[in-house]
Amino acid sequence: MTAGASAAAPKAKPATARGEATLRRLLDAAEAEFGERGFHAASVSSITARAKVSQGTFYIYFPSKEAIFGAVVRAIGHALRKHMAQASARHADRLHAQRAGLEAFLEFVQRHPGLYRIVQEAQFVDEAAFREYYERLAEGYARSLARDAAAGALAPGDAEVRAWAIMGLGHFLGLRHCLWRNSLPPPQVLDAAMDFICSGIAPRPAQTDRP
Amino acid sequence: MTAGASAAAPKAKPATARGEATLRRLLDAAEAEFGERGFHAASVSSITARAKVSQGTFYIYFPSKEAIFGAVVRAIGHALRKHMAQASARHADRLHAQRAGLEAFLEFVQRHPGLYRIVQEAQFVDEAAFREYYERLAEGYARSLARDAAAGALAPGDAEVRAWAIMGLGHFLGLRHCLWRNSLPPPQVLDAAMDFICSGIAPRPAQTDRP
Structure with missing residues (x-):
């Protein structure tokens, strides 16, 4: 760390x-x-x-x-943001970058097995550090989503809501797979998660027109 | 309760x-x-x-x-599942039902201010109750998403991954708004969350063809 x-x-x-x-x-x-x-x-x-x-x-x-508990929460947040930003910056295609960011988050969780326990316990021990952890993660993420949407690489939409939504998805993917099963989600789960992030659940009448 | x-x-x-x-x-x-x-x-x-x-x-x-702590976690889960199922069953349109379910979750959180503290603390006190809480919520939710997709009311897709993804989104909406700001998310935040759930973030070239 x-x-x-x-x-x-x-x-x-x-x-x-x-x-x-x-x-x-x-x-x-x-x-x-x-x-x-x-x-x-x-x-x-x-x-x-x-x-x-x-x-x-x-x-x-x-x-x-x-x-030192608060310092550990802040240090984990800092290292995680850096790790995710580096992974996502490697991809010119912004949807690939989304997947890379999600994968980077999950790898980080695998490498820091205490992360969930520490960050989740922070809400009871040091709530300021807990909020800061998520708010700083969301801020950077929303900025990058807003930039991509402005550039036409994503559909227009509320970047802040999207950032928190995708963080929530990542949180539960990490919980179910990395924490409870001690393994990264299998590729088909990541495919399904990316399909959800990219296209949602509504029927897609115009799907055949898509590239 | x-x-x-x-x-x-x-x-x-x-x-x-x-x-x-x-x-x-x-x-x-x-x-x-x-x-x-x-x-x-x-x-x-x-x-x-x-x-x-x-x-x-x-x-x-x-x-x-x-x-009694484990019993409280199970009782909250039971009451929440019932409350959400009732709210979503009132809507024939399945995307409206999604929104109703999300709103019902957030109302429930507002009415049970101890919910987050109790359920999140459960991962340290009674991990079995914690997992059961989310797994039972996800099971029922995935069943309903699978049914709606089979009926053509939603795009085909992995109902289990979708269920956990939307639960994650709801979890963070509740955290940010109900817990940290002590209020329901404003309607424009719910609109943006529903836009994300329905259509995702990918560019929508065929958007003009949509109803």
């Missing part, structure tokens, strides 16, 4: 590369600890033991377990 | 109308308690105080706080 360190808003911003590395180790250890045990059972001493960092060092960076 | 009592699977099934009423009072009190305070801070003594029922009576119906 190295990409996320800069979004973590720690108490002290590390001045040295060694400090940066310590902060990253703490965030990675906290992600593992919160993801496996949940916020209530997790402890600062377990996080520092996982990170091989002293408790004194922990408190240079974070005043409390709550603080 | 009276409709849910039968789905609650309590320890003892009430034999009398008075017993039924007591069980319903306990479930309603538990919904309020868990919704306001969360599972960890909630207590059996607060639930019995809210329900005006003795602790001895509580333990006739439920062995523990965990047990």
Whole structure:
């Protein structure tokens, strides 16, 4: 989760590369600890033991377990947005880019098995971090959908509503497949999801005219 | 939440109308308690105080706080499915029925302010109840989507993927509007959501041919 360190808003911003590395180790250890045990059972001493960092060092960076929890949520959000943006930027065809973004989200979930537990638990532990996680994801996504619609690559429509709708779809795909079955959705499920995102469920009387 | 009592699977099934009423009072009190305070801070003594029922009576119906929590999740799911099915059955036009179902979901969320907290917290407290909540919702919904597609009222497509996708959309609409802003989504947001559900985001070259 190295990409996320800069979004973590720690108490002290590390001045040295060694400090940066310590902060990253703490965030990675906290992600593992919160993801496996949940916020209530997790402890600062377990996080520092996982990170091989002293408790004194922990408190240079974070005043409390709550603080590093919020930092982990923000770091995951930052890393996820970067990962999805990179995946989708590789595709000139904007519908292919949509699929790539969705696949990138699901791969990220597979690689961060604690993500759902941490982000969903955030609504009870640090609601501001929870809202920020989704709102920042939606903002960037809506901007890209609006740009594509303005360029004629998508049908005109409300980019914000679309962004939240597709995030909801992705959320449940990740829940059902990555979390509950511990595997990426099979290709035919992604095909069906993309068919839904592209064309919806209404009858398509003009379908034969389509390319 | 009276409709849910039968789905609650309590320890003892009430034999009398008075017993039924007591069980319903306990479930309603538990919904309020868990919704306001969360599972960890909630207590059996607060639930019995809210329900005006003795602790001895509580333990006739439920062995523990965990047990009544699971029963509340199941009761909410049962009541929600019933409410949505009734709302959607009123419409012969199946796309109107989709909108009615979505609106019914959002109204239900407004009337059950603890719903999100309880259902989302269930993934940490009683994961089986959490999965069952969504899986039963999705099953019924997919059956209805499959029926409508077979009748030609919807485009052919994977009913299960569609059901989860639209549930995801509804989940985030409820989160953003009902939970975070404490109001139903404005009509133009519902219009945009229905446009997405019906027609997706792909360019619509044949749009002018559509009715």
